[in-house]
């Protein structure tokens with residue numbers, strides 16, 4: 515809401531900057547989706563404005579071709595994508611994003627900070643990968659630092675290509691719960707767990723793209739690996755047909771999506 519308010523009160527001709535931290539961070543497509551949605555709004559409501567997408571990573575981290583197509587086809591002149599642009603510091607007084615080799619002045623700066631497992635995990639002695647993440651045994655989700663403690667979701671150091679998502683955290687929970695039951699019974703845990711992920715991203719107020727992936731435990735490498743040929747991405751953006759979704763049990767009728775609909 516604060517970000518929305520700042521963008522709405524920005525002058526036409528203003529600059530919005532979003533900084534993306536190095537992977538792993540939660541919801542890999544999230545910042546690119548946010549950039550598209552904001553660019554879509556600027557295009558319609560403040561057409562002289564610009565959005566700078568400052569990515570600490572060398573390239574778009576999810577749905578790459580689809581986001582790049584959206585940047586080029588829909589937002590040329592509005593959205594500027596800059597790879598290898600890691601944010602080092604923000605000077606709030608002058609509203610300046612300081613990168614390694616240059617300073618970028620913007621009217622609105624949306625900093626997505628570098629991420630790590632919460633202090634709770636750190637203080638409990640669970641953080642044992644890169645001083646940031648919790649290493650787990652992928653068959654049980656048991657911590658590799660503290661026996662008897664099972665950890666799920668964003669706090670874990672991810673398996674190769676495994677996204678940090680709510681969908682994936684839910685899948686982790688199922689692996690952990692099934693394994694804990696087996697361990698309590700003194701029986702062997704499932705040696706071939708499979709988890710999956712699906713994620714949808716808006717590239718405008720109405721058009722959506724998706725990615726899906728399936729990850730199978732690999733006994734040799736003791737981690738989940740993506741199943742070759744599984745999952746995939748949308749061939750192209752699809753028009754979203756849920757524009758008249760009801761608000762919930764007490765209110766019905768068309769919903770105005772605050773961050774998606776132009777004013």
Ligand SMILES: Cc1cc2nc3c(=O)[nH]c(=O)nc-3n(C[C@H](O)[C@H](O)[C@H](O)COP(=O)(O)OP(=O)(O)OC[C@H]3O[C@@H](n4cnc5c(N)ncnc54)[C@H](O)[C@@H]3O)c2cc1C
Nearest residue numbers: 540541544632634666667668669678679680681682683714
């Ligand atoms: C913009 C954005 C869009 C996203 N979109 C999607 C999407 O479309 N689909 C999807 O699957 N995922 C999406 N995600 C990712 C998803 O939100 C996370 O991956 C998911 O919430 C991870 O769940 P978690 O339980 O591991 O961590 P969290 O949801 O972060 O839960 C951890 C909880 O622990 C609490 N906590 C921390 N320390 C303590 C303490 N000491 N005591 C008590 N509680 C504590 C925190 O307050 C928090 O509530 C998105 C994320 C973002 C930021």
